[in-house]
Amino acid sequence: MAEALQRLILDSLQSGDFINDTRSLILPDKGQPAECLEDQITILGALNSLSSREMVKYDTHDVSSHVLTPEGAQIVKDGSHEARVWSALSLKGQGAPITPVQLKGIVGDEASKVGQGRAFKNGWIGKEGNGLIKLVPEIQDATQVELQEVASTGSLKAGEKILADLRKRKLIVLKKGQWFTVHKGSQFSTSTAKPETDLTADMLTSGSWKTATYKKYNFEAEGIPTTGGALHPLLKVREEIRNIFLEMGFAEMPTQSFVESGFWCFDALFVPQQHPARDLQDTFYLSDPKQSLDPEPAYYQRVSETHEYGGFGSVGYRAPWSHEESRKLLLRTHTTASSAHMLYKLAAKYDGFKPAKLFSIDRVFRNETMDATHLAEFHQVEGVVADRDLTLADLIGFMRVFFKKMGIEKVRFKPAYNPYTEPSLEIFAFHPMLNRWVEVGNSGMFRPEMLEPMGFPKDVRVHGWGLSLERPTMIRYGINNIRTLVGHKVSIEGIERSPAVMF
Ligand code: PHE
Numbered sequence: 001m002a003e004a005l006q007r008l009i010l011d012s013l014q015s016g017d018f019i020n021d022t023r024s025l026i027l028p029d030k031g032q033p034a035e036c037l038e039d040q041i042t043i044l045g046a047l048n049s050l051s052s053r054e055m056v057k058y059d060t061h062d063v064s065s066h067v068l069t070p071e072g073a074q075i076v077k078d079g080s081h082e083a084r085v086w087s088a089l090s091l092k093g094q095g096a097p098i099t100p101v102q103l104k105g106i107v108g109d110e111a112s113k114v115g116q117g118r119a120f121k122n123g124w125i126g127k128e129g130n131g132l133i134k135l136v137p138e139i140q141d142a143t144q145v146e147l148q149e150v151a152s153t154g155s156l157k158a159g160e161k162i163l164a165d166l167r168k169r170k171l172i173v174l175k176k177g178q179w180f181t182v183h184k185g186s187q188f189s190t191s192t193a194k195p196e197t198d199l200t201a202d203m204l205t206s207g208s209w210k211t212a213t214y215k216k217y218n219f220e221a222e223g224i225p226t227t228g229g230a231l232h233p234l235l236k237v238r239e240e241i242r243n244i245f246l247e248m249g250f251a252e253m254p255t256q257s258f259v260e261s262g263f264w265c266f267d268a269l270f271v272p273q274q275h276p277a278r279d280l281q282d283t284f285y286l287s288d289p290k291q292s293l294d295p296e297p298a299y300y301q302r303v304s305e306t307h308e309y310g311g312f313g314s315v316g317y318r319a320p321w322s323h324e325e326s327r328k329l330l331l332r333t334h335t336t337a338s339s340a341h342m343l344y345k346l347a348a349k350y351d352g353f354k355p356a357k358l359f360s361i362d363r364v365f366r367n368e369t370m371d372a373t374h375l376a377e378f379h380q381v382e383g384v385v386a387d388r389d390l391t392l393a394d395l396i397g398f399m400r401v402f403f404k405k406m407g408i409e410k411v412r413f414k415p416a417y418n419p420y421t422e423p424s425l426e427i428f429a430f431h432p433m434l435n436r437w438v439e440v441g442n443s444g445m446f447r448p449e450m451l452e453p454m455g456f457p458k459d460v461r462v463h464g465w466g467l468s469l470e471r472p473t474m475i476r477y478g479i480n481n482i483r484t485l486v487g488h489k490v491s492i493e494g495i496e497r498s499p500a501v502m503f
Contacts, residue, residue: 002045002046003192004028004029005028005042005043005046006049006050006192007190007192008025008027008028009025009043009046009047009056009182010056010184010188010189010190010192011190011244011347012025012051012182013056013182013184014190015187016183017184018181018184019180019181019182019184020041021179021180021181022034022040022043022047022179022180022182023035023039023040023179023183024429025043025363027039032152035152035153035154035175036065036151036152036153036154036176037065037067037068037154039417040177040178040179040180041177043180044178046178047180047182050185051185052184053187053195053213053215054186054187055184055185055187055188055189056182056183056184056185056188057182057183057184057185058181058182058183059180059181060178060179060180061178061179061180061181062176062177062178063176063177063178063179064174064175064176064177064195065154065155065174065175065177066150066155066156066163066166066167066172066173066174066175067150067151067154067172067173068137068147068150068153068171068172069170069172069173069274069481070152070169071170071171072147072150072151072170072171072172073151073168073365073492074145075143076144076147076148076151077346079141079144080115080118080141080143080144081107081110081112081114081115082115082118082119082122082124082134082141082143083115083120083139083141083143083144084107084111084115084263085103085111085112085116085119085124085125085126085132086115086119086124086134086401087137088102088103088107089104089125089132089133089134090133090134091133091134091137092126092133092134092135097127097128097129097130097131097132097133098131098132098133099130099131099132100116101134102131103116103132110470115398116132123136124139124378125135125360130157137341143166143171143237146158146162146166147166147171147172150163150166150172174329178361181463185339187213189213193213194228195213195214195215196209196212196213196214196215197214197215197337198215203426209217211405221254223280223422225496225497230495230498231495231500232468232490233320233473233477233479233485233495233498234379234470234473234486235474236498236500237469237473237476238361238379238469240406241361241381241406241469241472242359242361244353244402245359245383245402246407247405248357248398248401248402249357250357250358250359251356251357251358252341252358252359252382253335253338253339253357253358253359253360253384254338254342254359255335255338255360255362257332257338258332258363258365259286259329259330259331259332259383260294260329260330260331260337261292261326261327261328261329261330262278262292262325262328262329262330262331262478263292263300263303263326263327264295264339264340264341264495265283265330265332265333265340266278266345267303267304267307267326268303268337268450268454269336269337269340269420270306270307270418270419270420270447270449270450270451271419271420272307272317272319272419273307273317273319273321273322273325273326274500275419277333278325278420280367281332281367282366282367283330283331283333283366283367284330284331284365284366284367284376285328285329285330286328286329286330286331289329290328290329291324291327291328291329292327292328292329294327296422298324299344299453299454301456303453304321304323304395305438306449306452306453307319307321308320308321309437310449311449311452311453312448312449312452312453313448314447314448314449323402331364332364332365333364333365333366334364334380334382334466335360335361335362335364335380335382335466336382336420336444336464336466337463337503338360338362338382339358339365339382340450341385342356342358343386343446343451343454343456343462344454344455345457346386347451347454347455347456347460348454348455349397351456353388353456353460355385355387355388356384356385356386356387357383357384357385357386358383358384358385358386359381359382359383359384360381360395361379361380361381361382361469361475362379362380362383363377363378363379363380364377364378364379364380365377366378372480372481372482372483373481373482374467374482375470375482375483375486375487377486378468378469379468379469379470379472380466380467380468380469380487381467381468381469382464382465382466383464383465383466384462384463384464385398385462385463385464386456386460386461386462386463387460388457388459388460388461388485389459389461390445390461390462390463391461392423392425392445392460392463394463395425395443395444395445395463395465396413396425396462398463398465399411399413399427399441399443399465402452402465403429403440408429408430408440409430410429410430411428411429411430411440412427412428412429412430412437413425413426413427413428413443414426414428416442416444418436418442418444420444420445420446420450421443421444421445421446421447421449421463421464422447423444423445424442424443424444425442425443425444426439426442426443427439427440427441427442427443427465427467428440431475440441440467440471440472441465441467442465442466442467442468443463443464443465444463444464444465445461445462445463446461446462446463446464448460470486471481476500492501
C-alpha cells in the first residue's frame with residue numbers, strides 16, 4: 001500500500017506537474033477520492049517518506065472534518081434505530097402487531113429504546129391495541145443516507161444544521177485534519193527505489209554508483225552514544241591535578257595505607273594527644289586490631305619527649321604522654337599522615353639531605369555528620385616541598401602557580417592555625433559564579449617540633465598544602481550535592497555523559 005501510494009503521488013506529479021489538493025487523489029485500494037481524515041494521514045506518511053528524499057515538497061492546509069462514531073458506523077451498516085424498529089413490524093392490516101417486549105427481543109435494547117420514539121415522530125409506526133404496527137409501506141432512512149455521505153466526504157451538502165443534529169446524537173464528531181498541496185522536489189523522479197545510504201564495494205565494481213541516487217547526510221542527527229567504560233568525574237579531576245603536580249616536578253607519594261596509627265596521623269605531626277581532632281566524634285578508630293606495632297624506638301623517643309618536655313627551641317605540651325594513645329589504630333583523617341612517613345624517610349637518608357617535592361591524592365576518613373557537602377570519606381590533594389632555607393613566600397608562590405594551572409587565578413591567603421604548621425595559611429579562591437571568595441585549602445610551614453625529631457638539618461624547611469578533590473570537582477561539573485558525586489545515589493548515566501575534558 002505504502003509503495004502504491006508513493007507511486008500514485010509521483011505519477012500524478014509527473015502527469016499534472018503538481019497536486020493541488022490531495023483529497024482529490026483516487027486511492028488505489030479504495031477506488032475513491034481520499035476525502036476522509038484517515039486517508040490524508042496515510043497520504044502524509046507517503047509524503048514524508050518522499051520529501052525526506054527531496055522527491056516532493058508539500059504545503060499543509062488545516063481543515064476540520066466529520067467522522068463517524070462507532071454508533072454512526074453501525075448505522076451506516078445496519079440502518080438507523082428507527083428504520084430497524086420499522087422493519088421489524090408488520091404493515092397495518094397485513095399482520096399481527098408486536099408488543100414492545102417482543103420488539104426488544106428482535107432489535108435489541110438500544111435500538112428499541114431510541115428507535116421507537118423517532119419512528120413515532122416520523123409517522124412510520126403506530127399503536128394497535130397493546131402492540132406496534134407499521135403505518136407506511138416504505139421509508140427513506142435519511143440518517144443512514146446522511147451518515148453514508150459523512151463517511152465518504154467528511155461533510156454534508158445539506159449543511160450545518162443536520163450535522164449539528166448528528167453530532168448531538170453522538171453519531172459523528174468533528175475532527176481536525178489536514179490536506180496537502182504537492183510539488184516536485186529537487187530529486188523528483190517517478191522511481192520509488194530507495195536512495196543509497198552507503199557506497200559499497202559492489203556498487204564500485206558494477207559501476208552502479210554512477211547512476212544511483214544517494215541519501216543526503218543529516219548533519220543535525222545526534223550520534224549514537226558509544227558504549228564502553230567511562231571515568232568518574234573525580235578520577236578525571238584527579239588526573240588533571242596529578243598532571244599539574246608532575247609538570248611542576250613533583251613525585252607521587254605512596255598512599256595505600258588507609259589505616260594508620262595515632263603516632264603517624266597525629267603524634268609525628270606534633271598534634272597534642274589531647275587535641276579534639278583525635279576524639280571519637282572526629283576520628284574512626286579500629287576495634288580489631290586495636291593497636292599498632294611500635295615505631296622505630298629512637299624516633300618514637302624523640303617524638304614523645306618533644307611532646308612532653310619540648311626541645312628544639314620548644315617548651316612542648318607539658319602533658320603526660322600516652323603510649324596507648326599513640327598506638328591506637330585509626331582510619332587516616334588526612335594524607336599528611338602519609339607525608340609524615342615520607343618526610344621521616346627523607347630525613348633519615350644515609351647519604352645526606354636532598355630537596356624533595358612530593359604530592360598525593362587519596363582518600364581520607366572523618367567521623368562527620370553527613371549532609372549535602374560532607375561525607376565521612378573524601379579525597380585529599382596534598383603537596384609537600386622540602387629544601388634548605390625555604391620561606392613563606394616560596395609556599396605562597398608555589399600555591400599561586402599550582403592554583404593558576406587549575407584555572408584559579410585569584411587567590412588570597414589568611415593566617416590560620418594548624419597544630420603542625422607555623423605559620424599556617426588558609427587559601428581562598430574567588431568563585432566567579434558565586435561572586436565571592438570560597439575556602440579551597442589549607443597550608444603552612446611544618447614546625448621544627450615535627451621536622452627536627454625526624455632528623456632534618458636545622459636549615460631545612462618543609463612546607464605543604466592540602467585541599468579536597470571533591471570541592472573543585474563539584475564546582476567544575478556544577479554539582480551542588482556531594483551525593484550526586486559519591487555513593488549509591490550516583491547516576492551511572494550521568495557519569496557516562498559527563499564531559500571528558502573541561503575547558
Ligand atoms: N592536612 C591538612 C588538612 O587536612 C592540610 C595541610 C597539609 C595543611 C599540609 C598544611 C600542610 O586540611
